[in-house]
Amino acid sequence: MANKSQNWILMATAQTPTNIAVIKYWGKRDETLILPINDSISVTLDPDHLCTTTTVAVSRSFEKDRMWLNGKEISLSGGRYQSCLREIRSRANDVEDEERGIHILKQDWEKLHVHIASYNNFPTAAGLASSAAGFACLVFALAKLMNVKEDQGKLSAIARQGSGSACRSLYGGFVKWVMGNDVNGSDSVAVQLANDTHWDDLVIIVAVVSSRQKETSSTTGMRESVETSALLYHRSKEVVPKRILQMEEAIQNRDFPSFAQLACADSNQFHAVCLDTCPPIFYMNDTSHRQVLIISYIEKWNRSEGTPQFIRVGKESMLNVGTKVSYWMFYVLGDKSILQDAGIEAMKDVEALPPPPEIKGNIPSQKYKGDVSYFICTRPGRGPVLLADESLALLHPKTGMPK
Amino acid sequence: MANKSQNWILMATAQTPTNIAVIKYWGKRDETLILPINDSISVTLDPDHLCTTTTVAVSRSFEKDRMWLNGKEISLSGGRYQSCLREIRSRANDVEDEERGIHILKQDWEKLHVHIASYNNFPTAAGLASSAAGFACLVFALAKLMNVKEDQGKLSAIARQGSGSACRSLYGGFVKWVMGNDVNGSDSVAVQLANDTHWDDLVIIVAVVSSRQKETSSTTGMRESVETSALLYHRSKEVVPKRILQMEEAIQNRDFPSFAQLACADSNQFHAVCLDTCPPIFYMNDTSHRQVLIISYIEKWNRSEGTPQFIRVGKESMLNVGTKVSYWMFYVLGDKSILQDAGIEAMKDVEALPPPPEIKGNIPSQKYKGDVSYFICTRPGRGPVLLADESLALLHPKTGMPK
Structure with a gap:
């Protein structure tokens, strides 16, 4: 020494x-x-x-x-x-x-x-x-x-x-x-x-619907899906490889309709495989279930206008469902300040609710009524820094x- | 003339x-x-x-x-x-x-x-x-x-x-x-x-959770699944043919564990394919969702005892989820007269049932109250008659x- x-x-x-x-x-x-x-x-x-x-x-x-x-x-x-x-x-x-x-x-x-x-x-x-x-x-x-x-x-x-x-x-x-x-x-x-910085007008709003720990850990859930789902192997071998290529292209071209459509479809398929697992895994709780319905309406609304439309903050939103929380992905066209306006002001009425105990201070915790604990409004960010x-x-x- | x-x-x-x-x-x-x-x-x-x-x-x-x-x-x-x-x-x-x-x-x-x-x-x-x-x-x-x-x-x-x-x-x-x-x-x-008469101790209890008309008709839902689900084709070509053979065998042998396992797995896969449809289709409402959780617990409970157990009326029940309602399939061992008792009285009995050990305290006990409209207690029956x-x-x- x-x-x-x-x-x-x-x-x-x-x-x-x-x-x-x-x-x-x-x-x-x-x-x-x-x-x-x-x-x-x-x-x-x-x-x-x-x-x-x-x-x-x-x-x-x-x-x-x-x-x-x-x-x-x-x-x-x-x-x-x-x-x-x-x-x-x-x-x-x-x-x-x-x-x-x-x-x-x-x-x-x-x-x-x-x-x-x-x-x-x-x-x-x-x-x-x-x-x-x-x-x-x-x-x-x-x-x-x-x-x-x-x-x-x-x-x-x-x-x-x-x-x-x-x-x-x-x-x-x-x-x-x-x-x-x-x-x-x-x-x-x-x-x-x-x-x-590649896609700097992509905005991500995370709606945390529950801060409970999930009932089935990812490790256990994945193992059970691999062992019992009759659909997972097909997903991994046939479906995902095509989607990876399409998603890479959508990101390269900043093609939001394709990006959102693929993200939603893949999130739904993830939940589908969970459901196809024995015993079935439910990562969607009642709230995300209700929110998934919003995808459905939004997609229908998009279809009625022909090709998928860009989604604006406030009135219409695109929903993607994650493991246990729901993600709304917003694409802001034009004035990005609407994001702040819509994101913050829409939640005024629920701001008074106390944040979940895990939250210490420094993140914006505007809340929606009911089951959504809080929203996190964010964007693509940098990698690790010292x-x-x-x-x-x-x-x-x-x-x-x-x- | x-x-x-x-x-x-x-x-x-x-x-x-x-x-x-x-x-x-x-x-x-x-x-x-x-x-x-x-x-x-x-x-x-x-x-x-x-x-x-x-x-x-x-x-x-x-x-x-x-x-x-x-x-x-x-x-x-x-x-x-x-x-x-x-x-x-x-x-x-x-x-x-x-x-x-x-x-x-x-x-x-x-x-x-x-x-x-x-x-x-x-x-x-x-x-x-x-x-x-x-x-x-x-x-x-x-x-x-x-x-x-x-x-x-x-x-x-x-x-x-x-x-x-x-x-x-x-x-x-x-x-x-x-x-x-x-x-x-x-x-x-x-x-x-x-x-x-082949399997005369098989009993079927239908729990009608909602008599609302479904939001997506089967015709529309199927069409959308055929057009958009990346999993349905695989299901129909690879998964179902095997299950058909297994189910025929289970019926022939009156093998309830296999019958119930296949019915549940296939029902879950049907819901999985619906979820994999774009826009996703939700035939499970909140009630059947909650009830599906019971499948999961029952299956776990079964597993804890080794091979799947026969399911008895009253204390334990096997759940299968249909298009918009949930079906409980009971296999009655021994005294079949419990069935008659269970039919109508079961509503109360079922509500009073203790949950399987591992769910104690984890799920609210309002499981059936309110949402289940009624139970129909029936069995395999004859074909058309004049x-x-x-x-x-x-x-x-x-x-x-x-x-």
């Missing part, structure tokens, strides 16, 4: 976006490596609105790896955390900070312990892929701390082993998770289709414990 | 059962001839409980074809009624009744008009295939009146042109509608798999008008 002082704590803090799939990931071909049965495509959501912040710290004084999620210590013994930690450590490099007297050699990392603190500014396990942002942020922050030199694609393959959809959060904008062919998963990585401002760290720089 | 008197009225009254599909019919390959994209299998329900009664009458004094459904005159100008009337008339034969001075020659039938009165003893268009019983009864009664000599299979192909599932109501017990291959539909007929008792006729013997 080259260090004289044992008292230093080296930290890195990163912020990583979550993402919403518009062509769904449902079904694994390998449960340990988390390899999917089909490609998927997502939109990365602006981390200014929804994100995970993670601080990782290393010190020779840490006695074991520890992690705090939303302020509460959680176990790192699970296979998914262990996979990510192992994969990142094995790619660590020398780190030197002359000024602070920090000298860590590549081989030291296997023996050094880390502290991790992570915070989601939106409800965990409420359908917003908090695990996606979480594992992406963990892997990204550790990679920075440990001077890992692999590119984002390689990091995405590591994040994937924490949570499948996490790999898509390594990039901003529009992202494809390529299922890959290798049995070791090396080619099952995320690739960016377009960055976050936060230089040390005051934003979630661990105390002197103790390495949560602030 | 050989008749001296023009004042006679010749009548026939028939009673025909409805049926519940256990392997679903969803999707036509020919909309006019009503030819399906897959075989289907149904259970004919006991007409003592659910049936259509139809009286058909002919007289030289009738000026046009007329029909009354549940006491209200309806138009016969629709293609489906016209197809049935045309097909039956073309197969009519001489009818003689010396005593009453009635002599109708084969060729007379083209010029003679009929009066038809039909009555369903259950809600029309409430998911119980009233059109199945209705068209089956119309065709069967007209065939008797007109001395048509074709067998039930041939008649089923005519009834099919009124309403697809009507062909299955020409037989009692367990019935398969063979999709056939001919472009003219001649081999798209019903065949009996087993008669109504009612000899003239007092049961729905048309007045002197006027030929509804009583």
